[in-house]
Amino acid sequence: MEKNDVTLLIGGEAGQGLVTLGQLLAKILVHAGYSILVTQSYQSRIRGGHNTFAIRVSTEAVVAPRESVDLLIAMNEETVTLHEAEVADGGLIVADEAHGTDTDGCLQVPYQQLAETRLANVVALGVVSVLLGLDQALVARTLNDFFGKKDHEMAEKNRQILTTALDWCGQQPVTFEKLPPVAKPIQRMLMNGNEAIAMGALSAGVKFCSFYPMTPATSIALNLTAQAGRMGLVVEQAEDEIAAINMAIGASFAGVPSIVPTSGGGFALMTEGVSLAGMTETPVLIVVAQRPGPATGLPTRTEQADLELVLYAGHGEFPRAIYSPGTVEECFWLARKSVDVAAKFQSPVFLLTDQFLADSSRAVTPFDIDNLEPIDPGIATDASSLPYNRYAITPSGVSPRLLPGMSKHLVVADGDEHLVDGHLTEDLKVRNLMVEKRLRKEQGIMAEVVPPEFQGDESPDLLLVTWGSSKGSVMEAAAKLRNDSTRVGILHFSQVWPLVPDQFLGYLESAGEVVCVEGNVYGQLARLIRRETGFGVHRRVLRYDGLPITPEYVLRELGRA
Amino acid sequence: MEKNDVTLLIGGEAGQGLVTLGQLLAKILVHAGYSILVTQSYQSRIRGGHNTFAIRVSTEAVVAPRESVDLLIAMNEETVTLHEAEVADGGLIVADEAHGTDTDGCLQVPYQQLAETRLANVVALGVVSVLLGLDQALVARTLNDFFGKKDHEMAEKNRQILTTALDWCGQQPVTFEKLPPVAKPIQRMLMNGNEAIAMGALSAGVKFCSFYPMTPATSIALNLTAQAGRMGLVVEQAEDEIAAINMAIGASFAGVPSIVPTSGGGFALMTEGVSLAGMTETPVLIVVAQRPGPATGLPTRTEQADLELVLYAGHGEFPRAIYSPGTVEECFWLARKSVDVAAKFQSPVFLLTDQFLADSSRAVTPFDIDNLEPIDPGIATDASSLPYNRYAITPSGVSPRLLPGMSKHLVVADGDEHLVDGHLTEDLKVRNLMVEKRLRKEQGIMAEVVPPEFQGDESPDLLLVTWGSSKGSVMEAAAKLRNDSTRVGILHFSQVWPLVPDQFLGYLESAGEVVCVEGNVYGQLARLIRRETGFGVHRRVLRYDGLPITPEYVLRELGRA
Amino acid sequence: MVSIEDYGQYETAWCPGCGNFSILEAVKQGLVDSVIAPHEVLVVSGIGQAAKAPHYLNANVFNGLHGRALPVATGAKLANPDLRIIVESGDGCNYGEGGNHFLAAIRRNIDLTLIVHNNQIYGLTKGQASPTSEEGLITKAQPEGVASLPFNPIAVAVAMQASFVARGFSGKIDHLAGLIQQGLAHEGFALIDVLQPCVSFNKVNTFAWYKKRCYTLSDEYDATDWQTAMQTAVEWGDKIPLGIIYRNQRASFEKSFSVLQRGPLVGQDTDLGELKKILEKFV
C-alpha cells in the first residue's frame, strides 16, 4: 500500500545535525522527482534547545506545510514527548531504543550499536529511506556528493554506516506506507526563499550588497557572497544597518544596482536612509525578512507584521513599491522585478519575505535564464540637456540619470530640497515642483503593479484574501473548503503597494464573505485595503504566535476544521 | 481712525537683530493687552539670507496668520522687493531712506543718522510703536528690561536711541491707522509652542530629557535645560538620536518620566527604540516637531507630513497614542496629558508639532497651576504578587510597575518576547498571551482619547476637517465662509491616534461636503479616517511648500477667495 | 552578607564549553566580593549570546537592543545614581553596532562597569566577523578573509584617557572576578574587555590560543602612567597582557549635574510652586 502525501518531521537539539539530515532527504526526494515543502523551526541558540525540520512530500504539487506528522524522526527523547500527539493514524515514530515509546507505532533504532553518536543522523537517513522506499543508490550517491568533496575518509565511513542502517532497517517488521515512485522524474531545483531572492537579484544585475547580519535575512547576503567571485559582486558587512543602507545608496549613486537585506529591527534603523533614497532618487532594493517583534521579539520565528512599517518608513513623502512573494518562484521573479522597478523609477523598492519562506526549501522548476528579458539599468549614456540636470523636471517625474565620473558631466545629488541641478535650495516654488515631480513617479509605478492573483470560483460564497508567504496554506484551505461544496475564491497579493483598486475591488464586492488571512495581529493588509478602497473585509484570520499559517489553522479559525 | 487687525512683518538678514525686534514688539503688544500671533520664517543659515518675523495683532482673539501686510518693516532692500506686493491698501512700508521706494506708502527712515547700524532695530522699534500708537513708557520699560540686566551701558544707549527715534517719528507726516487701545489689559503670557510643550512636560513631572539637536525641536530641550536647576531635571545631549531614545527608556525604566524631542530625520533613527519601548512597556514621550522632508528637505520650514511615520514607527505591533496640538495652549495641556497616558499605559506616546507652531509666540492666558490634577506616575509601591512579575497578565493589559533598586523586588525588562517575570522565552503560547496583553492596553488608551473638536453649524454644507497646527487658519477660513452665508463646520483632531469613529463619524456623515485640510501631499489624516471608518472625504486642501496653512490659502484652494 | 547563591543558578542557552559560563561565574563572584545584593544592581545588556548573561543572574535586568545597552544604562544611572550598574554584552554589540556609544561612554566617564564578552566573532548570528576578528579570518561572510584591521578597544580607550581600562580572560575566573570587583569599586566608567573562546564559531582564537598568550601584568606595572599604558594597550599577538592596563582619577559624569547633588531624580517630586514662578517670567 502507498501514501502520496507524507509529512516527516525531524526533531532534536541544535548541533545534532538534523538540518544536514533534512537537507539530504530533501535533495534525495527532489532528485527522485517528488514535490516537497520544508518548514524549519529553530531557536535563538547555537547548541541544544529543540529544533525541527519538517518535509512534506508528494508526487502532486505541495504548496503548504501540514500540521500532522506521518513520520516522526526523533533525535532525542524530548522530540517524542513534544510531537507524539501530532503523529497521524498509520504514522510512525523513529526513535532511539533508549527514548522510543514501546508500541508498534514506534520503530526503535539501536543508534549506539549502528554508529557513533555524531553520525546518528546518517543512520536515520538510512532508516527513513527504507521506510519511504527510496532508491538506495540515489541515497548513497547524494550522501557521497555531500561529504565526498570535503573529506574522503568521512565519506567512506558514512557509506558504511548507511549500508548498515539500510540492512538493519530492511530486516525490521515495520509497516509504513511507502511513497508511490515517480515514473519519469522531471528535473527540479531544491531552493528556499532566500536563495531564490539572491538568484533573482543576481539575474537582474545586482552587483553590490551591504548588510549587517540579522536572522532571517543573513542567508541572502551569504548566498550572494558565495557567488561574488563568479558574478562580479561586492558584498560588504557593514558596521551597522545605517551604514549598510547608506553604502548601498552610495554604490547605487555610482551606478551599481544594490541590495540591502535585513529584518524588522535592522530595517527600523535604515528608515532615515530610505528617506534619503527617496529624496536623492537613488534606486535601492531593500529586502525585509520578517520575524516577530516588537524589538527582538522571537528572532528565529516567522510573522507578517512589517507591512505598515515598510509602507511608511522614512520621514517625508515619496513613492515606493513593495513586493510580497508567496512562493520560492515568486521570490526569484519579484526580486528581479524589484531591481528593475527601482532602476526605472529611481526609488527605493522593498521585498517583504519572512522566516518561514526564507528557510522553506521546495522543489522548483528551473528558471528559463536563456529567455530573460534584459533589465534596463535606467542610465542615460549622455546628458539630454546641458548643463546636465540630475533632477530635470519631466512629465513622468523620472529624470535622465548620468553617473559621476563616467562622463565630463557633473552629477549632483542632494538630500536637501534641491534645484534641477541638484544643488540645495530654499526656493519654495521649486519645492512644490520637486515634490510633484517625485510624486508623479507613482503613476509609472502603478502602471507596473503586479495584479493580485485570483483563483477559484467566480463570485464565491467565501473569498480568502492574503499576501506573501501565506499563499500556499490559503490555497490548500480553499481547496478543502471547496470539497465541502462551498464556492471559494482566493486573492493573493504579491505586491502590497501601490494598490490598484480596479485590479481587485470587483472580486471583493462580488464575494459573499471576504476574509483576510495574515500573519499579524492588526490585519495590516485588511486595513490598507479599506484605506484605499473603502471596502472593509468581513472577517480576519490572524496568526501571531511565530508559526507559519497552515491550512489547518485557517480551517480551524473559520470553524470549518 | 483706527484699525483693529494689523499684521506687521519685519524682514531682513539673519544677524540683523530682527528676531530681537520682533520679540520686543510682541512682548509690548501683549503687555498692552492685545492678542497676537507670531509667524517666523528663516533659512538654514546663521548669517545673511532672508528671514521674516510677522506679528498679527488685534484686540480680538487672533487665531491664525494673515498673508497681507499692513506694516512692512524692511531692515534691508531685499525685503522691500520681496514683500512690497503683500502690502495691503492703507499699508505702510518702513524702510531705510537708502532702500525705500519713494512713495507716500513708504516711510523713509534715516537709520544711519539716528543710530549705529547694529542698533537699527531699536530705531525701528521706536518708529513702529509711534505708528501703532503704543504707550511709550511701556516701550521704554520693556526695552530696558530686555537689556538692563545684562548691560547697563547698553541699556542707556538703547534708551537714547529709542527717544531719538520716537521724536523723529513723531514729527513725520505719516498717516497710519493706530491700534485701538485696550482699556483694561488682562494679564497674558507671551509663549510659543515649544515653550508650552516644555512647560506642560515640567508640570507633568518630566525629570529627564535626552536629545540630539535638530530644528525645530531643539528649543524644547533648551527650554527644559534652562529650568533644569529649578525643576530638578537632567537634560542630556546625546551622541546621536539612537542614544537619545535609549537613554530616555533607561531613565524611564529607572522611574523618571522622560521626554525626547526631535524632528523627522532624527525620529526615523529612533524607531527601533520606539519598538523597544513598546515591547518593554516603558513609558516615554517623544515629541516630533515636523519639518518638510524627505531627508533633510527644508530644515527650517514647516509641514505636517510625519503622521504616518509616527503611527507606524517601530517594527512589530504595539499600542500608542499620538497628540497633535492646534494651539499654544493645547501644546501645554497635551504635553501634560501625554506624560500621563504614557505612564498609565506604560507605552510610548507621541506629540506632533511643527516649525510653525513651535516658533509661533502668542498671547496666552496663564495656566491655572494651582488647580492641576495630580498625575499618577503609575508606579506601584510594592509587588502585588510575589515573586514580582513585571509583565503580570492583567485584564487591562497594564501590569503593576515596580522600579529597580527601589525595593527588594527584582525588576526584569526584556525586548525579547518574555515570561511574566521578564525573562526571555520562546514559548509560543506565552507569546500569544503577551501580544494580547500588550494589545489590551489599547482599550484603555481609547477610553482616554481627546475627542476631535467640532465648531460651527450643525450638519453644515461644508465641513473642514483638520489636525494639529492648521487649526486656527481653518477656523478663520470657516468664519469667512460663514459670512458668505454658507453653513460651515470645522472638526479639529488634537489627537490623531487612536481614532474613535463614534466621536466624529456622525459629523462627517451629516455634512454636505467634507474637505480635509492638511500640510502634506498625501492627505494623511484623510486616508487614516477612511481606513478607520470607511468614510472617504470628498476633497483635500493640501499644502507642502514649507509654509503654514493660512486662511487665505484655504479659501483660494476652495475657490472661495 | 551577600553569597554567590543569592545570584542564582540557571539553565543557559549557551554551548557546552563556551567561555560565557566562566564570565558569568566571575560576574557573580565580583558582585559578591563587592558586597552588592541582587536588588542593588541593574544589569543591562544588548543582544547576542553574551547579552543573554543577565537572564542567568538573579538581579534587576534590562535586556535591550543590539548595540544599545550603554545608552540605556546611562539613562538609568542619571535617573538613579544609587543603582550599581553593570553592562554586559558582546564585542559586536559594543564595538560594532554600538561603537558610537562606546566612545560617548568613555568621554562621559559615566559610573558603570562595562564587561565585554569579546569572542572576536558574531556568535548568535552564526559566525560572521566582528570588529575584533583577526585580519584574514575566513568566515562565510568573509570568504576572502577579514580585510579590516581589528578594533583594539583597549588602545582606543587608553588613547581617549578612559578612567579604568582592563582586560580579562574567561580562562582566569578569579583574576577576572578581581577586575570586576575593582571595576565596580571604581568611580566612573570601567571597561573590562574579556577574551572569551567561542567553541562553535571561532576556531582561531581558541581557549588554548588565549591560554598560550595571556599573561597578567606584574604588580610593578604602573597603570597610572599613560605612556606605558599606551604601549601595553597595543601589545597583541604572542603575548597578551591581562589586568588593569590604565586608570586615572576623574569625576564621574553624574557628578557634573548639580541637580543630582540633591539625590536621585527618581523619588524627587515636582515643585509646582517653582513652575508657577517660572511661568510668571512669560507674563
Added chain:
Amino acid sequence: MVSIEDYGQYETAWCPGCGNFSILEAVKQGLVDSVIAPHEVLVVSGIGQAAKAPHYLNANVFNGLHGRALPVATGAKLANPDLRIIVESGDGCNYGEGGNHFLAAIRRNIDLTLIVHNNQIYGLTKGQASPTSEEGLITKAQPEGVASLPFNPIAVAVAMQASFVARGFSGKIDHLAGLIQQGLAHEGFALIDVLQPCVSFNKVNTFAWYKKRCYTLSDEYDATDWQTAMQTAVEWGDKIPLGIIYRNQRASFEKSFSVLQRGPLVGQDTDLGELKKILEKFV
C-alpha cells in the same frame, strides 16, 4: 591642466569671517595641485555648515544625511574605485552622529580623503557642544559646562593605526592645501582634521586662539614612528601640532576584493551564462 577656476566660485550661506571659506579654498588648491579635474572627483558630505562646502565646488557631489557621509562614500568607492573621493563635513557629523562610521573607515582603510571642518561646535544648529568642544565650554545646551572629555580624533586614529593622520588649520591655507594634496595622493584612508574658527558660536577657540597655539611639525618629525605619533597626537593646549602626524603603508580596502581587480563594478555586465551554471548546483 586643471585650474582653480575649474572648481568655480559660488555664493555661500556661511557667515562672514568663517573658517570654512579658507578650507574651501584649500580644497580647490589641493585638487588643482593633484591635477584632478572636476568630473574625476566625487565630494560627499553630511549635514551641517561644513557639509554645505560641496555645493560651492564645481564637482560631482552627493550631499547626504547628517553623520552618514562616510558610508555613502565607501559604497561609491567600492562601486567605482576609479572615483577620487573626498568626504567633507563637520566635527559633529563625523565624530558625533557618525562616530561609528569614523571607526569603521579607519579599520577598512578605504581609499578616500576625509576633511573634517572641526570648529569644536555644532554650528548649523546654533551652538551646542560638539564631541570636540573643550571641557567646561558653556552653551545654551550645556549651561553647567561640557562635562565630557573632548574627543581627540587624531589620538584615536593613531591608536587605531590609521594609515594617514593629519591636522590642518584654516588659518594656514597653503599648508592645508598641501595636506589635502598629500591626502589625495595617499592610497588608503586619509584623515585631515582641520581646526576652523566659528565666529558665530565658538567664542573660545577663536582664530587668535588657534593662531597662538598652532605650530607646524618640523621636517625632522618622523610620522612613521608610531610612538612619537601617539605622543604628538595628544599634544593639545598651549601648543597644537599641525601636519602629517602619523602615516603607514597598508593596502587600501578596495584591493581586498578580488572582483575589483577586474576593474570597477560599474560598467561590468551580468554574466547570465555563469548564473545558469550556478543555478545548476541547485538541481
